[in-house]
Amino acid sequence: MKVFDKHLIEELETELLNQYLNISWLADYLDDGFQELKLDMFCDEPDSKNRSLPITVKDLLKALIDINVNIARKESLDSHLHPQSSFTVEERNRIYQEMVENCQKTRYEAFRQQYGYSISDLVNLLDQLEVLRSDLEKLNEKEQHKAYKEILHEYIGLDLLNYGFQNSSLKIRIAKGRSTQxxxxxxxxxxxxxxxxxxxxxxxxxxxxxxxxxxxxxxxxxxxxxxxxxxxxxxxxxxxxxxxxxxxxxxxxxxxxxxxxxxxxxxxxxxxxxxxxxxxxxxxxxxxxxxxxxxxxxxxxxxxxxxxxxxxxxxxxxxxxxxxx
Known part of the structure; x- marks a missing residue:
């Protein structure tokens, strides 16, 4: 069996942190929770013209990768970070602590009710990855692969609106997993x-x-x-x-x-x-x-x-x- 790549844990951990930042980013720009928001947006197409129109959060999430968004009202993010390809230990710990604190905040409740997953789900998966990381030496290669796949598949099972942040290869793997798992x-x-x-x-x-x-x-x-x-x-x-x-x-x-x-x-x-x-x-x-x-x-x-x-x-x-x- 192929040797388990410890980088997979870090990769999925980064994905979970980015998923939270994505949710937090939206929450910081929306009034009264996840309500309808008016945005000035333009598509990345040669013939597209800038125009204003209402767009729901669900539409926004699906369009984040392909659409540039200009928002007049600016507020600082809780974490002051945007999705990125990697995080320092300090950044990781700061975001994790923020996630734990935000689990029970009502500002995220509308998101959970509408989309079926929440910050607490992401915290739980991060905790599972940390347990796996600490237990790696106690597990054989088969057990390591199995434990990691179970966590990845649980993430896939959240039926996410957006995924594969800053990581095209992970995005492809998740997309394949969504169709089978x-x-x-x-x-x-x-x-x-x-x-x-x-x-x-x-x-x-x-x-x-x-x-x-x-x-x-x-x-x-x-x-x-x-x-x-x-x-x-x-x-x-x-x-x-x-x-x-x-x-x-x-x-x-x-x-x-x-x-x-x-x-x-x-x-x-x-x-x-x-x-x-x-x-x-x-x-x-x-x-x-x-x-x-x-x-x-x-x-x-x-x-x-x-x-x-x-x-x-x-x-x-x-x-x-x-x-x-």
């Missing part, structure tokens, strides 16, 4: 939230933290398994319903008199693909839980769930601080 990582996030919410709920209810990660998992494994099962069954039911409806639509299209040979072949292939997917879901969920046959589709479906959860919790510094002594 997007749905899977959304489920990873959902199940982690189920697990962490349960731990926080129990700590608040019992008014005391768990003495260890082992104890936290052991005392909650039955309940978290029950909640995971409910999640997976609902997900499977939803996917089957959507797939069946799509197959019915495709069969209707097959009846068209204007159907060409190439179109018919395309429809046949899509029907076959959906039918195989439905058969996989029905077969994989026909036995008892966990649905180990579906582990490549539904994460955390393993007989060794306790070990997986302990490893997951180990990398979550924020949750550990809240729930473990």
């Amino acid at each position: 997007g749905e899977y990582q959304k489920i990873v996030r959902a199940k982690k939230k189920i697990f962490f919410d349960l731990l926080i709920e129990q700590v608040q209810q019992n008014k005391k933290k768990y003495p260890s990660v082992y104890k936290a998992v052991k005392e909650n494994i039955d309940e978290v398994t029950r909640r995971f099962k409910i999640h997976d069954e609902e997900w499977i039911k939803s996917k089957l319903e959507v797939s069946r409806e799509r197959v019915n639509v495709l069969h209707e299209e097959m009846l068209s008199k204007a159907l060409t040979a190439s179109k018919e072949d395309k429809l046949h292939k899509e029907i076959a693909k959906l039918s195989a997917f439905m058969e996989q879901l029905e077969g994989g969920s026909s036995g008892g839980y966990p649905f180990e046959k579906l582990k490549d589709i539904l994460p955390f479906n393993t007989a060794s769930l306790n070990e997986v959860l302990m490893k997951t919790l180990k990398f979550e510094r924020n949750i550990k601080e809240q729930c473990i002594e």
